[in-house]
Amino acid sequence: SQTIHQWPATLVQPVGSPLSLECTVEGTSNPNLYWYRQAAGRGLQLLFYSVGIGQISSEVPQNLSASRPQDRQFILSSKKLLLSDSGFYLCAWNRFRGLFTEAFFGQGTRLTVV
Amino acid sequence: DQQVKQNSPSLSVQEGRISILNCDYTNSMFDYFLWYKKYPAEGPTFLISISSIKDKNEDGRFTVFLNKSAKHLSLHIVPSQPGDSAVYFCAAAIHAGGTSYGKLTFGQGTILTVHP
Numbered sequence: 001s002q003t004i005h006q007w008p009a010t011l012v013q014p015v016g017s018p019l020s021l022e023c024t025v026e027g028t029s030n031p032n033l034y035w036y037r038q039a040a041g042r043g044l045q046l047l048f049y050s051v052g053i054g055q056i057s058s059e060v061p062q063n064l065s066a067s068r069p070q071d072r073q074f075i076l077s078s079k080k081l082l083l084s085d086s087g088f089y090l091c092a093w094n095r096f097r098g099l100f101t102e103a104f105f106g107q108g109t110r111l112t113v114v
Numbered sequence: 115d116q117q118v119k120q121n122s123p124s125l126s127v128q129e130g131r132i133s134i135l136n137c138d139y140t141n142s143m144f145d146y147f148l149w150y151k152k153y154p155a156e157g158p159t160f161l162i163s164i165s166s167i168k169d170k171n172e173d174g175r176f177t178v179f180l181n182k183s184a185k186h187l188s189l190h191i192v193p194s195q196p197g198d199s200a201v202y203f204c205a206a207a208i209h210a211g212g213t214s215y216g217k218l219t220f221g222q223g224t225i226l227t228v229h230p
Contacts (some may be wrong), residue, residue, distance in 0.1 A: 005154035006157075009155075032215055032216050034216075034217070035153040036220075041222075042222055043118075043120075043203060043220040043223055044158070044203060044205075044217065044218075044220040045220070046217055046219070049217060051215055051216055051220075057215075059217075076154075090157050090158070092157075094216035096200050096216065101146070101158055101207055101218075102151065102163065103148075103159030103160070103162070103205075103216070103218055105150075105156075105158050105159070106158045107156055107157050108155065108156065110155065111202050
């Protein structure tokens with residue numbers, strides 16, 4: 001069966017510090033991978049998606065970047081965190097069922113920038 | 115521009131009664147809709163979905179209704195149980211073919227509280 005691992009679960013970082021969140025998927029190959037963020041009191045917003053190694057698409061302009069160095073690894077990074085980067089970050093992969101898609105999420109990382 | 119909206123931030127119901135969660139969308143290109151359930155500090159888990167070729171899909175206690183003309187969908191939970199207390203997100207997608215790449219657009223979520 002497919003599983004998705006995301007770490008760390010919680011993170012407190014000072015403003016201006018770098019960030020690296022990692023996500024790995026097991027039990028599937030060449031998955032589409034996604035990074036979502038849930039800001040306080042808001043819904044889930046798609047930040048990045050990747051359809052293959054080295055292929056990254058950004059959905060919203062921001063202080064973050066993403067990379068996909070391996071087929072089943074997706075990394076979210078920042079060189080200098082801002083207070084507004086605080087939120088709950090979720091990695092997801094998609095299972096395509098015919099024409100349609102179903103997203104499976106990791107456990108999430110609660111990032112607090114202080 | 116919020117393409118998927120859940121206008122009720124919270125809903126409180128009694129155990130055993132029906133819970134109805136609503137969702138509206140504006141993009142007529144959406145042709146697939148999903149509901150997710152989320153507990154605090156956890157990732158969302160998939161509940162139920164519906165394609166635009168249907169107007170109803172049922173799975174146990176959960177039923178999703180789609181009204182395409184009104185661009186509205188709803189999730190019915192019958193009977194509601196205390197364990198159903200969570201945040202519920204509706205999401206919309208354009209079919210997996212073409213350039214949609216399986217991206218989901220989420221609503222803001224509705225906090226459901228089921229009282230014993």
